[in-house]
Amino acid sequence: MINYSNINGHLVAAGEASLKVSDLSVLRGFAIFDFFLFRKGHPLFLNDYLDRFYRSAQLLHMEVPFSKTDFARQIIQLIERNGQEEGGIRLLLTGGYSPDGYSPAEPNVLILQYPLPAKTWQSSQGIKLMTHTFLREIPEVKTTNYVTGISLLPELKRCGFDDLLFVENGEWIRESVRSNFFLVFDGQRVVTPGNKVLLGVTRKQILHLAGKRYPVEERDVHISELKEAHEAFFTSTIKGVLPVVQIDDQLIGDGKPGLVSAQLYQDFISHVEAYLEEQSRKARQLMEA
Numbered sequence: 001m002i003n004y005s006n007i008n009g010h011l012v013a014a015g016e017a018s019l020k021v022s023d024l025s026v027l028r029g030f031a032i033f034d035f036f037l038f039r040k041g042h043p044l045f046l047n048d049y050l051d052r053f054y055r056s057a058q059l060l061h062m063e064v065p066f067s068k069t070d071f072a073r074q075i076i077q078l079i080e081r082n083g084q085e086e087g088g089i090r091l092l093l094t095g096g097y098s099p100d101g102y103s104p105a106e107p108n109v110l111i112l113q114y115p116l117p118a119k120t121w122q123s124s125q126g127i128k129l130m131t132h133t134f135l136r137e138i139p140e141v142k143t144t145n146y147v148t149g150i151s152l153l154p155e156l157k158r159c160g161f162d163d164l165l166f167v168e169n170g171e172w173i174r175e176s177v178r179s180n181f182f183l184v185f186d187g188q189r190v191v192t193p194g195n196k197v198l199l200g201v202t203r204k205q206i207l208h209l210a211g212k213r214y215p216v217e218e219r220d221v222h223i224s225e226l227k228e229a230h231e232a233f234f235t236s237t238i239k240g241v242l243p244v245v246q247i248d249d250q251l252i253g254d255g256k257p258g259l260v261s262a263q264l265y266q267d268f269i270s271h272v273e274a275y276l277e278e279q280s281r282k283a284r285q286l287m288e289a
């Protein structure tokens with residue numbers, strides 16, 4: 001059972017966690033968030049997620065009312081109090097209770113815990129994407145605004161696609177609704193859009209791991225390059241590395257998940273295991289000290 005949430009630095013009963021309707025997140029969609037997993041009781045890559053959360057806030061001229069160290073301590077405390085070994089954590093920073101329905105007020109900060117999503121790092125026969133001409137409004141900021149993705153869910157379903165691929169001006173591939181996008185050329189060259197995307201924490205880990213095995217490029221990717229790609233895949237916190245086998249009516253490579261995505265998936269799993277072992281070792285050292 002997840003018994004607790006944290007609101008503005010205080011533990012509250014999870015069922016009673018709430019905001020007033022005058023919050024700018026409700027009235028104007030003004031809020032940022034982040035989401036990460038914890039396993040074996042340890043948050044994965046917490047510093048990367050905290051850095052991104054604080055950076056999102058800064059870019060919108062919002063302020064997280066706690067230091068990173070203090071906020072990290074609250075996150076660890078919540079996980080300990082809920083007593084689960086694994087799960088997900090959502091961080092949320094909202095515009096606050098606005099006096100006039102428009103100007104930001106004192107922000108509200110929430111730490112919410114969830115069970116581990118059922119689809120976490122699931123292996124897949126590959127998904128099909130529908131392109132959509134769109135560029136997220138402030139691509140570097142993880143805002144709570146997913147209007148485009150959510151409103152197109154019925155259309156996706158009707159056409160038999162699994163997810164969207166956002167293409168700026170119909171020309172430049174950027175990312176998906178909740179995932180970063182990679183292509184593989186010549187069976188080894190790993191390429192991902194380098195501009196106007198949310199800088200995913202999984203994207204960062206995969207770029208690092210891919211760099212140990214393959215040539216890696218972060219650059220603008222034109223839609224016309226799809227026909228030359230041997231493989232495509234998504235990265236995200238929940239998806240890990242997820243192969244993409246079709247985009248609109250075009251098959252990627254031979255239309256099956258490729259070897260590079262499979263290798264990077266394995267590398268990612270090993271990397272997480274090594275990270276968790278390191279975290280456990282540090283925790284034991286602290287206990288013994």
Ligand SMILES: *Cc1c(COP(=O)(O)O)cnc(C)c1O
Pocket residue numbers: 136142175176177178179180198199200201202203235236237238
């Ligand atoms: C969260 C998100 C991603 C993936 O980032 P991760 O840190 O790997 O989960 C990619 N694009 C968008 C728009 C996102 O919101």
